[in-house]
Amino acid sequence: MCVNPIWTARASRRLSGAGVRVVTVVGFPLGASPTSSKVDEARRAADGGASELDMVANLGALREGDLCAVHDDIRAVVSAAEAHPVKVILESGLITRRELVVAALLAVNAGARFLKTSTGFAYTRSGSGYLPLGATTGHVSLLRALGPHAVGVKASGGIRTFDDAAALVRAGASRLGASASLAIVSAA
Numbered sequence: 001m002c003v004n005p006i007w008t009a010r011a012s013r014r015l016s017g018a019g020v021r022v023v024t025v026v027g028f029p030l031g032a033s034p035t036s037s038k039v040d041e042a043r044r045a046a047d048g049g050a051s052e053l054d055m056v057a058n059l060g061a062l063r064e065g066d067l068c069a070v071h072d073d074i075r076a077v078v079s080a081a082e083a084h085p086v087k088v089i090l091e092s093g094l095i096t097r098r099e100l101v102v103a104a105l106l107a108v109n110a111g112a113r114f115l116k117t118s119t120g121f122a123y124t125r126s127g128s129g130y131l132p133l134g135a136t137t138g139h140v141s142l143l144r145a146l147g148p149h150a151v152g153v154k155a156s157g158g159i160r161t162f163d164d165a166a167a168l169v170r171a172g173a174s175r176l177g178a179s180a181s182l183a184i185v186s187a188a
Contacts, residue, residue, distance in 0.1 A: 012049025093133025144172025
């Protein structure tokens with residue numbers, strides 16, 4: 001169960017013994033927080049009972065080409081999280097393919113346990129409304145090819161149907177994040 005940081009401790013207490021892992025976010029949703037703030041969020045999350053952390057990579061630094069800042073930001077959060085797995089959200093729909101490759105390699109090198117496609121908050125305007133810039137099979141298969149087998153790939157954002165989910169798993173996703181989970185499972 002993924003909750004906002006403010007609810008981590010409460011959710012952990014209420015779900016204790018239920019077999020449900022509590023996950024929270026760091027630097028959400030834009031990754032634009034200073035590293036010191038992300039480190040504080042990671043420590044508080046771990047102390048509050050979070051099992052895993054989903055952090056957003058510093059996309060501004062990535063777009064500017066400040067790769068040391070991206071790496072060091074991730075490394076600091078992984079270190080602060082101690083033994084808690086960190087999933088690094090790369091917001092694949094907002095960056096170029098080259099930036100995605102670089103960010104994924106930096107995240108793996110910095111100790112990320114998962115590469116995650118997106119927050120699910122990015123959209124683009126189309127003629128008929130807004131479309132999510134979330135998980136695609138192309139992004140998932142690329143991330144799967146870049147990361148060692150021990151590093152998971154989580155597809156997230158815009159997954160609405162069973163067919164979407166199945167295609168992402170076939171492309172290499174080891175986990176899915178979807179707000180339409182009930183509809184996906186019902187269709188199965």
